[in-house]
Amino acid sequence: MNKHIRICSGFNSSQTHFITSTETNYLQLINTSTSSPLISSSSSSSNNKTEWICSNARPLSIVEDTGFNGREPIKPVLLKAVCERSLALSSDIWSDAFRRQSYLGRTSHGIDDNWTLYSFEIFFIPFNTPNKNASNMLKVLKEGLSFYNLIPYMRDIVWVTDRGSSLRKILEEYEKKKMKNQQLNDQIQEDEEEKMSDSEESDEDDDNNAFDAQQRPLTDQRRQHHQQKMINNISNSVTVKVNHLIILESKILFEAKRVVDLIVAAKKLVKYVELININQVLEDKSSPRLLQCTIIRWLSLSNCLEALLKSFQPLCEIFDERQLNKERVEKINVVLLEKIIEFLKPWKQVSTRLQTTNIPSIYVVIPGVESLKTSLQLTSNDTKLSNEKGNNY
Template sequence: MKDLLVRWVCQDMRPFAVVDDVGFREFSQRCISIGAQYGNIDVNQVLRSAHTISSRTHELADKERSRLKELLADALQNGSLCLCPDLWTDSNQQCSYLGISASFVDDKYQLHSIDLCCHPFPNVKKTAENIFMEMGKALERFDIFDLTQVTFVSDRGANFVKALQHFQAYSCTAHRLNNIVKRCFFINEAKKNEEDSTSTEVSFDDNGPDEEDVDALIDINSLSDVPKKALYILQNVIECKKLVKYVKQSGINKEIKESGGISLKQSTAVRWLSFVNLLESIDRSFLAIKKVLANKKKTFAIQLDVVQGLVRLLLPFKELIIKLQTGKMPSLHYVLIGIGTLQSALSSFDSLLEYEKKNKKYSCKEDLCSLDGDEPRLSDEDEGLRFFRLRLLHLIKEMFKFQQIHYASNMLHPKYRHLKKTGSHDKHSCKSFIRQMMRKIVDQEKSTLTSSSCSSSNNLYEPSPKKIKHFGEDYETGNMSDEYEEDNDELERFLAKRLNILDLPDNPLDFWRNHRMEFPILAKVSRQVFSIPATSAAVERTFSAGGNVVTKRRTNIKPEQLNNVLFLRSYYSR
């Protein structure tokens, strides 16, 4: 059996890990079971042709889409459906796709995340109008027509912002954080400079601004205005990227690993965590890199203390983005907490050291200093790194604005409901926002009930005579029990409820499933709020999967079949 597997893997150029695939083992077990039941039979009586499997993929995709429609219809009716759209271009086929992932909470208060489609995008400009048109076509297959009942999460691309301007749409937090880091380190400008010149050297102008003016320079937008010591940090960043590029091209990652290091990671614009991962890989392999390059008579101009300082500076961003990308449970409530933690960590050098001490998950023998804060090298913050710490803090305040939905997600989480560290104005606004959502649900239920009653009455009775209005009727407050009944008091009762913090689940939907009878309207509001993810990471993962399906060896797969494959992959994995 082992020899057959080796022969198959080598002849058909399959990865060795294919034998560990769950699907492969399920298929093999099914074949063994068939043999045990029916005896030794011809394999051709069991296996089907590639054409048959391809056709069956179409059939199964349509069948599972029909099943999914029922879940989506219920979520749509209850306002708990959120869609994350994005665009992707396959580099092998040069074909564009519109990906849409759905996040929704069902009537059992279970969160679902499914890749609805990787819809082939026609060869037209990716304008807001064309995006909206193709999005409508893609969603028709799931009977989603009224987009006013849908919430959207997307990046801040101008085309998507315009396409979704008439709907309830929120920005992807991870995209925003990534843009903050890119802007902080002038990544776009540095990239442009690299394209304009073969040299990646940063100019150290002695006539540049003095370090004493660093506080006034944190909001600058051009490399020419950066202080000299901050330019030195940027030079190290460029050298790190050049080093990783050389290691990849020369194929010496294996030698670095054999010398006690780890594989160096490349930084790419489309991967949110790749920049800090690159720095961490150099930090963890610094001695091994020096040893390997010394044997090859190569040197590199990278200072370990700068690399470690950058890792320390970006660690809070990494931890937050990892937290926000969860797809198994609600993540929206992490935004308010995470940004607050980020600002607190960056508020001072001591706070940053304390954060690193609590959250750094690895240590290196070549660490230049301990994390206890008593080493002389950590007693004073490097001026260049201080510039970028203050610049990050400034950019967070400038580029990130909280919306009411962020406060609401915390107030509706039993652990964070009292909005500690939040001002009274924001708390009051949050309560008003939640009450507005509650009233909308109550009005919708009353409207549905009235429509149903009128429909039944019209079939049994004559129309009742029109009631004559009396003076002042339009200004009456009506029955107080209708306007301010206990449905409107649910929020205060929830906030006043005594809860043992140690018994509360991390997943807020678990709490609301258990308390939906006690707080029926508020539970429905929570179902809507916690269906909204903090990021559009799900659709980004769809594109990564698409890149693994369409490879240089598999370029003949049709766009519609790719759509089917990615949908079934997500549907069966949920």
């Protein structure tokens, strides 16, 4: 270490030396020179830099590193939370453009017995795999979970991520492997039972052949039961992949279909306005710009519909001035649009509160749910009243 210090820039061995003591810092530099203030300041700055570099260097051995020892007190906390099904893990993937290396990080979230929200960054490990398909990502994920013995509890963890499709594929890959292992264990167990049954039959006397003939169908029944069990497992795995939106679309009520059609028409109109660049003309008319709806932003639909309602009249005027095809505009039912916006307002308020509050959002969930229940009851009563008056929109 002294050799390293001596070769550092601006270091003068005649003016500076080390004092090693168990009561002082690991490396402590003391300037004994009485030179000019400029030289003293330069030397002091150099000494401080050297001390900062040397004193704050972490051990190269992972066993001696503070992060390794810090996992031990966290492990029982995570295991207790996952056993109570109250552990959530959020993930993100970072890419280092300079090193051309990707990393997977996981943060745990939970609530202790005193209803205190806690959060730990439990691991941050590199992707040493050729690609990021589901199988390789599952390997990296298991590598990180193995630090805390969480692999057996993967089904009990609440997974939170902004890359929903990637995480879903990872968990599907995990379920497939687990199902194959379960089927293999069942097959081995069935084979062992058959071997035991055959050995018991071979030990019996020839006088019991009639009894053996009655026992053989039981083996066939067990085989049929095992086959039926495998079919049920396969059907369950297929059921998970069913797109319920497609199933519901064919059975959707006519009134609800009108709402869906209006939302789709509004999104197409906004996209068309962006395409032909009319937003600037709307701003010149003191109207808000139309905002596109994105599927990953759950508040963007409400913002999109509100902007369209406020700019609808100026938008019609622009279409007339430019002699544009008004087919997209004519599909917008303004009355129904107002009803949809009014219906979405409570949901927008609750969502905004959850996202912008300074306290843990878990405390806002129950009041938010009760608020939405109240708004739904009021909406239901308004609908009944309008139906009685014959004003069914």
